[in-house]
Amino acid sequence: MQYDININGKVYRINLKKAPAPEHPDRWTCRLDSRELIVDAVQLGPNALSIVLNGKSFEVRRESLTEGQRIFIRGRQYDVALQDPRSLKTKKRAAADTAGPLKLTAAMPGKVVRVLANEGDTLKAGMGIVVVEAMKMQNELRSPKDARLKQLLAREGMNVYAGDVLAVLE
Amino acid sequence: MFKKILIANRGEIAVRLIRACREMGIRSAAIYSDADRVAVHVLKADEAYRVGPTPAPDSYLNIERILDAARTSGADAIHPGYGFLSENAEFARACERAGIKFIGPPAGAIEVMGSKTRARQQMEMAGVPFVPGTSRALESVEEARTTAAQLGYPVMLKAAAGGGGKGMRLVGSAGEMAPSFAAAQSEADRAFGSSEVYLEKAITNPRHIEIQVLADEHGNCVHLGERECSVQRRHQKVLEESPSPFVNTDMRKRMGEIAVKAAKAVGYTNAGTIEFLADADRKFYFLEMNTRLQVEHPVTELVYGLDLAQLQIRIAGGEKLPFSQEEIQPRGHAIECRLYAEDENYFPSPGKITVLSEPAGPGIRLDSGICEGWNVPVAYDPLLAKLIGYGGTRGQAIQRLRRAVDEYFIGGIKSNLPLFRRILSDPAFVAGETDTGYLERLSQAVAPGPGGDHEVAAIAAAVFASLGIHNNEGTSQTKPQSGWKRAARTESLL
Numbered sequence: 001m002q003y004d005i006n007i008n009g010k011v012y013r014i015n016l017k018k019a020p021a022p023e024h025p026d027r028w029t030c031r032l033d034s035r036e037l038i039v040d041a042v043q044l045g046p047n048a049l050s051i052v053l054n055g056k057s058f059e060v061r062r063e064s065l066t067e068g069q070r071i072f073i074r075g076r077q078y079d080v081a082l083q084d085p086r087s088l089k090t091k092k093r094a095a096a097d098t099a100g101p102l103k104l105t106a107a108m109p110g111k112v113v114r115v116l117a118n119e120g121d122t123l124k125a126g127m128g129i130v131v132v133e134a135m136k137m138q139n140e141l142r143s144p145k146d147a148r149l150k151q152l153l154a155r156e157g158m159n160v161y162a163g164d165v166l167a168v169l170e
Numbered sequence: 171m172f173k174k175i176l177i178a179n180r181g182e183i184a185v186r187l188i189r190a191c192r193e194m195g196i197r198s199a200a201i202y203s204d205a206d207r208v209a210v211h212v213l214k215a216d217e218a219y220r221v222g223p224t225p226a227p228d229s230y231l232n233i234e235r236i237l238d239a240a241r242t243s244g245a246d247a248i249h250p251g252y253g254f255l256s257e258n259a260e261f262a263r264a265c266e267r268a269g270i271k272f273i274g275p276p277a278g279a280i281e282v283m284g285s286k287t288r289a290r291q292q293m294e295m296a297g298v299p300f301v302p303g304t305s306r307a308l309e310s311v312e313e314a315r316t317t318a319a320q321l322g323y324p325v326m327l328k329a330a331a332g333g334g335g336k337g338m339r340l341v342g343s344a345g346e347m348a349p350s351f352a353a354a355q356s357e358a359d360r361a362f363g364s365s366e367v368y369l370e371k372a373i374t375n376p377r378h379i380e381i382q383v384l385a386d387e388h389g390n391c392v393h394l395g396e397r398e399c400s401v402q403r404r405h406q407k408v409l410e411e412s413p414s415p416f417v418n419t420d421m422r423k424r425m426g427e428i429a430v431k432a433a434k435a436v437g438y439t440n441a442g443t444i445e446f447l448a449d450a451d452r453k454f455y456f457l458e459m460n461t462r463l464q465v466e467h468p469v470t471e472l473v474y475g476l477d478l479a480q481l482q483i484r485i486a487g488g489e490k491l492p493f494s495q496e497e498i499q500p501r502g503h504a505i506e507c508r509l510y511a512e513d514e515n516y517f518p519s520p521g522k523i524t525v526l527s528e529p530a531g532p533g534i535r536l537d538s539g540i541c542e543g544w545n546v547p548v549a550y551d552p553l554l555a556k557l558i559g560y561g562g563t564r565g566q567a568i569q570r571l572r573r574a575v576d577e578y579f580i581g582g583i584k585s586n587l588p589l590f591r592r593i594l595s596d597p598a599f600v601a602g603e604t605d606t607g608y609l610e611r612l613s614q615a616v617a618p619g620p621g622g623d624h625e626v627a628a629i630a631a632a633v634f635a636s637l638g639i640h641n642n643e644g645t646s647q648t649k650p651q652s653g654w655k656r657a658a659r660t661e662s663l664l
Binding site: 008028039058062 | 511512513515517518519520521524525527548549550551552575576577578579581582587588591622623624625626627628629630631632633634635636637
């Protein structure tokens with residue numbers, strides 16, 4: 001199987017094949033760019049691996065993100081995306097995100113404790129729109145530019161997740 | 171000695187106090203809100219009582235419900251921990267009225283130290299140096315301007331009932347005074363129900379150094395040296411250590427004596443902490459007194475070989491201090507990292523802990539309030555655990571902590587572990603060059619280059635994909651972010 005793995009913009013092309021040997025049932029052959037590597041990889045759990053590569057031992061953990069995943073090795077973390085260059089989905093998603101009115105999202109999960117503006121208001125840059133509270137910290141969502149508040153989705157008392165759209169500006 | 175102690179708190183400090191009780195053969199009674207039914211402190215305690223719904227005012231701050239639980243359990247003492255009701259004089263009095271011993275200082279001492287202006291008046295009488303400024307509430311903007319002109323700008327406006335950086339304004343010139351005065355007053359009023367503000371000379375990027383004191387109910391009082399607490403974000407401590415790399419033997423002795431004097435001036439008993447600001451010339455000024463056990467007490471415990479929680483209980487039980495000032499000596503070095511559920515911008519990150527792998531080994535102490543599967547509630551403080559490293563020298567403590575931070579893995583939510591990885595490797599921190607502006611400077615500096623095992627990470631991702639392991643486990647409440655959302659957030663919020 002061939003994978004294009006993108007870490008921080010750098011793409012690693014990996015060809016991976018299971019190649020068990022009598023004393024190495026978890027052996028894989030791996031071509032990384034132009035190098036041939038022998039990898040011993042044992043699954044420890046749904047999100048944990050032990051990798052032995054050239055005598056070096058790595059305890060690997062993983063967390064999924066909706067767009068990609070995060071790999072942890074020895075306290076460091078790597079945001080990883082499996083790329084399929086033929087897919088249009090990625091490109092479409094990227095386009096949808098940048099086009100159209102400006103959506104303001106919650107920076108953290110929490111509760112909307114105050115709504116400071118009304119739909120249709122003309123806002124100056126820096127004016128507060130919504131206050132979200134979590135873990136004893138209040139965070140005021142401000143307008144990044146002079147704009148009209150096209151849509152206000154936040155309601156006082158509402159619970160929100162990080163990334164939820166709270167207001168739309170135009 | 172007490173037979174049963176009710177722990178009027180939650181999280182890691184409740185667990186720490188339950189452990190002290192267990193070691194002393196005292197039964198422990200936990201309290202919990204609806205969000206905390208299966209919190210670690212409930213699992214570890216001998217008894218557990220529900221005190222109300224999730225919001226703190228209905229549960230952990232509800233004096234009547236807590237006293238009801240204490241009466242039901244038959245506890246003969248209450249330990250308030252830190253935060254919540256720990257510095258509430260009314261609660262201390264209510265315990266006394268209910269015939270239950272409050273493990274802490276007398277209500278009167280809490281009251282005096284709870285008002286910054288009253289505390290400054292007391293310190294003035296006792297001859298304790300404090301930051302130059304007023305010791306009384308300011309009547310008007312004019313008075314503020316006159317005083318500020320005498321002190322010299324910049325000055326700091328502060329709420330008398332304040333704490334946690336609320337009701338605080340840095341004023342750089344006379345022109346800024348009127349709006350800052352109004353803002354500080356209204357913020358203080360909203361946060362503390364008192365609009366009283368006073369003025370202090372602003373000390374630029376001071377060190378925040380505090381002295382632990384311990385006083386019994388027989389007139390004996392000792393100090394247990396200092397803790398350096400300059401590494402802060404939003405006026406909250408992130409990393410503390412003892413001893414301070416800045417404090418020499420002479421300064422320690424002088425600060426210790428002053429701290430004992432301050433404690434005696436208000437008739438203090440039990441464990442308490444005098445906070446000082448220190449400038450580059452090693453001059454130090456009284457800032458405030460925390461009339462409770464501090465979050466960062468473990469570094470003092472390790473360096474002095476004492477158990478402060480147990481000593482608190484013994485003192486409240488009427489015992490005398492088992493040592494004199496001359497008999498206690500610091501040994502080695504300890505550093506504490508406060509693990510918060512927060513992202514790299516210090517935004518809270520509550521949610522479910524899907525995987526937890528904790529460090530151990532030489533010189534490592536972990537005071538934790540979390541476990542795998544635990545849902546970190548959005549309603550309370552983001553402190554998850556305290557990772558403390560001890561070594562014969564500061565260098566060894568740092569090495570051990572670096573190693574332990576790399577062993578630590580918390581899955582499902584974000585934590586500030588990456589921040590500690592960075593601090594512990596930062597040359598300025600290693601050289602002991604910390605002041606309250608340290609973290610701000612660090613966040614503006616360029617992060618060290620990538621390094622690491624990128625190829626292994628790539629191979630691991632391919633192996634995961636090839637094994638067809640799909641991660642269906644719910645991660646945090648933080649939905650992963652696209653580049654656009656990240657950018658929008660930066661633009662709109664920072």
